[in-house]
Amino acid sequence: MGFLRTYARVLGLLAPDKWVAIGLALAALALAGLQFLEPVLFGRVVDVLSGADRQPQDIVWRQATALLVVWGAVGITGIAANVAVSLLADRMAHRNRLAVMHRYFQHVLAMPLSFHGDTASGRLMKIMLVGTDHLFAIWLSFFREHLTTFITGFVLLPLTFLMNWRLALVLLALVVVFIVVAAFVVSRTQEAQEKAEGFQSQLAGNAQDALSNVVVVQSFTRLAAEAKLFGDIMRQVLDHQFPVLNWWAVVSVLTRSASTISVITIFVLGTWLHMRGEATVGEIVSFMGFATMLIGRLEGAVGFVSRLLMQVPGLREVFGVLDTRSSVPEKLDAVDLGRTAGHVAFEHVAFGYPGGGKILNDVSFEAPPGKTVALVGQTGAGKSTAMSLLQRLWDPIEGRVTIDGHDLRDISLESLRRNVGVVFQDAMLFNRTIRENLLVGRPEATQEELEQACRMAEAHDFITRQPQGYDTPVGERGTSLSGGQKQRLSIARALLKDPPILILDEATSALDAATEARVQKALKVLMAGRTTFIIAHRLSTIRDADEILVFELGRVAERGTFEDLVAQGGRFAELVKTQLTGTDAKKPAPVPA
Incomplete structure (x- = not known):
């Protein structure tokens, strides 16, 4: 039986x-x-x-x-x-x-x-x-x-x-x-x-x-x-x-x-x-x-x-x-990379979820160490999916994604994710103290290193004003903090982890203009010297990117700098024009600023 x-x-x-x-x-x-x-x-x-x-x-x-x-x-x-x-x-x-x-x-x-x-x-x-x-x-x-x-x-x-x-x-x-x-x-x-x-x-x-x-x-x-x-x-x-x-x-x-x-x-x-x-x-x-x-x-x-x-x-x-077996199994002889230089490459990558059609098709690009690459496009164009492949939450069905020339499937998941930091749109905080939330990526960090990361993220001042300072509980999903405070903690958490590769996933889209300005200042500190990928709908946040990739129907339709793409008058220029048109005429447009 x-x-x-x-x-x-x-x-x-x-x-x-x-x-x-x-x-x-x-x-x-x-x-x-x-x-x-x-x-x-x-x-x-x-x-x-x-x-x-x-x-x-x-x-x-x-x-x-x-x-x-x-x-x-x-x-x-x-x-x-x-x-x-x-x-x-x-x-x-x-x-x-x-x-x-x-x-x-x-x-x-x-x-x-x-x-x-x-x-x-x-x-x-x-x-x-x-x-x-x-x-x-x-x-x-x-x-x-x-x-x-x-x-x-x-x-x-x-x-x-x-x-x-x-x-x-x-x-x-x-x-x-x-x-x-x-x-x-x-x-x-x-x-x-x-x-x-x-x-x-x-x-x-x-x-x-x-x-x-x-x-x-x-x-x-x-x-x-x-x-x-x-x-x-x-x-x-x-x-x-x-x-x-x-x-x-x-x-x-x-x-x-x-x-x-x-x-x-x-x-x-x-x-x-x-x-x-x-x-x-x-x-x-x-x-x-x-x-x-x-x-x-x-x-x-x-x-x-x-x-x-x-x-x-x-x-x-x-x-x-x-x-249940993982859909991204780790090889027995997987390589531990240590700290990488941060050279990322997508080589003819295609991907589709099981039972569905292709979401990405023949996507190729490179991000040299220390450069900033922005991914823009309509919802569902494939931006977030591409970054999910970089974190190896899924494996491509065609092509490969590499870091420093190593196929991600040959790298241990521990060393891969140790080298990649993510700042999400939602800060995703644990129902623990501020200190415990900051230390999740680097538990051995000292108090001095903790405070330095928080100062760089424009977070130290508001933390010290909390009832118990760094030992203040933040509540479930950080409910006791404002959106800007949570996002600055998320940035401080990434700074403390100090990854060579960084993904900013709509990191400021939920913030008001004043809070966004403070968070953008913290993000610039975080991005310095790191290979950074920015997923953004708000195009004003990507003006200084070294390269912008415009995704459309799972492909990279356009690529170049902000000024070059606007000058081409293609899909990106249309997106910029749409955001300019949707901006209140009484307020300065956010894109050119």
């Missing part, structure tokens, strides 16, 4: 702790043996006492005492073994739960933007938290209970045939009934449970989506609509979950009935065999103990199977994420 393969993989995750797992398995074997001995010893004591009138009292006393001592030793040993198993299993389960969570977190963070664009972050969080909780519960229950149940059923149960094969048949029939009933119900409920889990993930994704856009929800009076959508998905969860719960409730009733019938059958059959001289009273008592022990184990196993069935979809989601 599929869920058994998933179960095997869950246990396989314990490979780093294999010696602890082996020790726990041996302890479980010992526990199963000790639990098997208790009913046997009880039966022997009963046989000794029931035959007391046929033997001298001192012999009966010695036999009974010896059996009771052994029984007591077995009990004490079993208690000690249980304590050891519980402690070791708890520690191992906790340790490996956090290890899988850490592995999952690293894996998801390393996945390209194509992966994150297709998967809601709330869903990813739900998969990690719920999935690792399932792993913890399975590991704990396996070593505490179900390994012993397995050993009891498949190793020790056959030993009961050596004691009395007729009574042992009753126990075997009980095991078969449990297995058949559980397998039948699993086959009837597995698909419904997977659908229910899918809706659970959708519920988490929608909740995260609404919470992360709470301003839009409130501004557009979407409270009732979002609550209704949440309720609709919740009802679909229940519609698929309730039938599963009903089936397992039936299993619980059937297994309890089978257990009661088995105990009665052992008693009746044992009495009949005893009257025929084919079973002693002690054997009947022992088999009653076996039945009680086995029933408890099997009921626990059935409950575990029902929980596992409900957990399997969540576990498969965890494994599905962990098994």
Whole structure:
């Protein structure tokens, strides 16, 4: 069955702790043996006492005492073994739960933007938290209970045939009934449970989506609509979950009935065999103990199977994420460039997203070290896509992108991204302190270096006016700061990283004129001596670029300096004229200035 393969993989995750797992398995074997001995010893004591009138009292006393001592030793040993198993299993389960969570977190963070664009972050969080909780519960229950149940059923149960094969048949029939009933119900409920889990993930994704856009929800009076959508998905969860719960409730009733019938059958059959001289009273008592022990184990196993069935979809989601391969895989022999000179070249590059047409087609250009190249054009012309290829968020389908002559596919992602800095339109700040946000690209920077970068970015003064200075929390996505302040922090962050290649992605388009002037001053400091690419719609920001590339329908339609392109009277000149025309006549036009 599929869920058994998933179960095997869950246990396989314990490979780093294999010696602890082996020790726990041996302890479980010992526990199963000790639990098997208790009913046997009880039966022997009963046989000794029931035959007391046929033997001298001192012999009966010695036999009974010896059996009771052994029984007591077995009990004490079993208690000690249980304590050891519980402690070791708890520690191992906790340790490996956090290890899988850490592995999952690293894996998801390393996945390209194509992966994150297709998967809601709330869903990813739900998969990690719920999935690792399932792993913890399975590991704990396996070593505490179900390994012993397995050993009891498949190793020790056959030993009961050596004691009395007729009574042992009753126990075997009980095991078969449990297995058949559980397998039948699993086959009837597995698909419904997977659908229910899918809706659970959708519920988490929608909740995260609404919470992360709470301003839009409130501004557009979407409270009732979002609550209704949440309720609709919740009802679909229940519609698929309730039938599963009903089936397992039936299993619980059937297994309890089978257990009661088995105990009665052992008693009746044992009495009949005893009257025929084919079973002693002690054997009947022992088999009653076996039945009680086995029933408890099997009921626990059935409950575990029902929980596992409900957990399997969540576990498969965890494994599905962990098994997802990056669309920009790193070669085993990838080169670590160190600090590059910053010579960037696009050589006949073409790119299209999977399942779509080409967005870039035969794009070629060079950016020598220290030069500034601007990319302009209508929305969707391919500017941002070209810069995504430079960061290797995607790989080209034709041609290649190089840095200092090295194809990006031959460079380690770590060294590539260490050499490229980005100032986004949205500063994208963490919900941490100003200091922590600035240090993300260079954690080892000193306070002096931090302050120097902030002064160069025109940010030091406003930071020192904050309640806790550099240790002031900025709120989620920097909500406690203004747009200009966030952007200057973003520039300071890039200055501190000190990359040889810089991408300015609409870095000032969301700012007012006064704030833009301060930010532009900081950007000029940042751009000095670096190979810089500017994506801009506001053409006034690119007047001093060494070369301007005009993108149109995925190709470079024009290239040259600002003055040359205006003089050509082509597509760029039209863009300049359009912006001039759209400028308020009472205000000076921003482009020529």
